[in-house]
Amino acid sequence: SKLRVGLLFGGRSGEHEVSISSARAIALALSAEQNASKYEILPFYIQKDGRWLAGEVPQQVLGSGIGHLESQNSTPEEQNHLVSNPQTQTINRWQSPSQVAEVDVWFPILHGPNGEDGTIQGLLTLMQVPFVGSGVLGSAMGMDKIAMKMAFEQAGLPQVKYKALTRAQIWSNPCVFPKLCDEIEETLGYPCFVKPANLGSSVGIAKVRSRQELEAALDNAAGYDRRIIVEAGVVAREVECAVLGNEPAQASVVGEITFDSDFYDYETKYTEGKADLVIPAAIPDAVSRQIQDMALQAFAAVDAAGLARVDFFYVEATGEILINEINTLPGFTATSMYPQLWAHSGISFPELVDRLIQLALERHSQ
Ligand code: ATP
Ligand code: MG
Ligand code: MG
Ligand code: MG
Structure with missing residues (x-):
């Protein structure tokens, strides 16, 4: 049956x-x-x-x-x-x-x-x-950008400098707030990215370039989440790698996202024609291999299972690869990056869905 x-x-x-x-x-x-x-x-x-x-x-x-x-x-x-x-x-x-x-x-x-x-x-x-x-731990670790970054740090994965904040620090203490902003300016500088820690699709994220923008962005982000993260901005190409499997998992080819907007915000993500996926990414093979390796390390670091899409910044000038984040339930439309990466790695959409269900059964029986 x-x-x-x-x-x-x-x-x-x-x-x-x-x-x-x-x-x-x-x-x-x-x-x-x-x-x-x-x-x-x-x-x-x-x-x-x-x-x-x-x-x-x-x-x-x-x-x-x-x-x-x-x-x-x-x-x-x-x-x-x-x-x-x-x-x-x-x-x-x-x-x-x-x-x-x-x-x-x-x-x-x-x-x-x-x-x-x-x-x-x-x-x-x-x-x-x-x-x-993923199970409870992998999902929770993968969703919260602060917990995620701590796990990546432990795993030795390079990433941007960041500062973790809470809503209470932003909203409830008028004496603390200016000091927080001073500290962000000194340690991270501009531009920096203000993000609710537990969200996706760039919802609530702002790229800020001044004290005034920083204050407004922190206030806005605090409306979405109790936990807020501020990250130093990097100028880099954006590349992503898909992971499939339990233990051991496998990594797909690497893809790049290109767009003209200021950053990969909600509108750019979901408006037809605003962003392009380039698969495989036009980057050196050695860089691709390093990204695949880092994607698998990130997957293990947060205890993910089944699937994840891991997002990176590739700073071409220096060859630096920084991990941005992991998404344990990435966008899954026919044109989304995750299934597209597997299609280019030889796994069709129907086969991918079949494999994911089989992986769920395998994990449950262990
Ligand atoms: P997703 O839809 O992939 O889950 P998200 O909401 O979790 O996205 P991020 O991937 O953290 O958000 O950031 C969204 C976008 O903002 C990135 O793809 C990038 O364009 C830009 N961005 C985020 N952080 C930085 C940074 N530190 N430096 C430069 N650009 C950044
Ligand atoms: Mg995300
Ligand atoms: Mg997401
Ligand atoms: Mg992302």
Whole structure:
């Protein structure tokens, strides 16, 4: 009989629409000829208010244009602000539909908080059913940019200088705040990047060039997350490597992202034609090999499993390779970097999805 795959998508984060697009592509791949006889899809749609829906509605969301990025009337910034704003984050609306019990293996394709950060992974672990991707630790470490950077540091992976802050330091103490800003200016300088520690798709990230911009960006980032990171800005090419497997995992060819914008912000990521993927990246073989090696080290450093996309800065002038971050549930539409990197490494989209499910089963049985 067919294995029932619980495709879990949507979610309460600012990356809700991205998740729908990813889920759509995965559902298509599971229905492809080579997978259709093996798998049956049970879609579960998590609404923005946190409610889980099974059956008709998720099928419709997967099949229709709902969730298409341009068709949304509120921006992801607004949606995410609503979700993670401390004043509005009150009720836990988790309710499981009865179909949950029928799932043989879960495929959570949720991005950002409540999906990529270990919370869903904890729930699925308690349910004792296999699921695709990293467990609680790997997900949480991979989501929080501060914890992630500490793990990378321990693993000896080179990265930019950074400073970790909390919302309380930014909001609650008018005496501390100017000193914090002084310190950032002295140690990191301009331009620097202010980021909520637990987000993705560049939501809440600002590139700042002055004291005034720094203060505004810190205040804004504190609206998204309790934990905030400020990083020294680098001028570099942006290259990414996909990882697939448990232990040992394998690394894909390296790809580059090119764009004209100031940095790889939300608009550049999701507006058709604003960014190009160059696969394989036009970089020396030795650099590619080093990036692949670093990607596998990063994967192990945070205890990731199944899949991850690891992002790097390549400073061409000096040959320096700096790790930027790991994403344990990367964008998964047909045109996303993660499946594209594997396509260029000889693994088709349907085969990739099949492998990920098999890896979930393998990990569960160990
Ligand atoms: P993703 O969608 O990949 O999960 P994210 O929201 O986790 O992204 P980052 O990858 O940390 O965000 O940063 C987004 C983009 O901002 C980078 O791709 C890069 O263009 C720019 N950027 C971030 N940090 C730096 C830095 N320290 N120096 C230069 N550019 C940076
Ligand atoms: Mg990220
Ligand atoms: Mg991400
Ligand atoms: Mg990134």
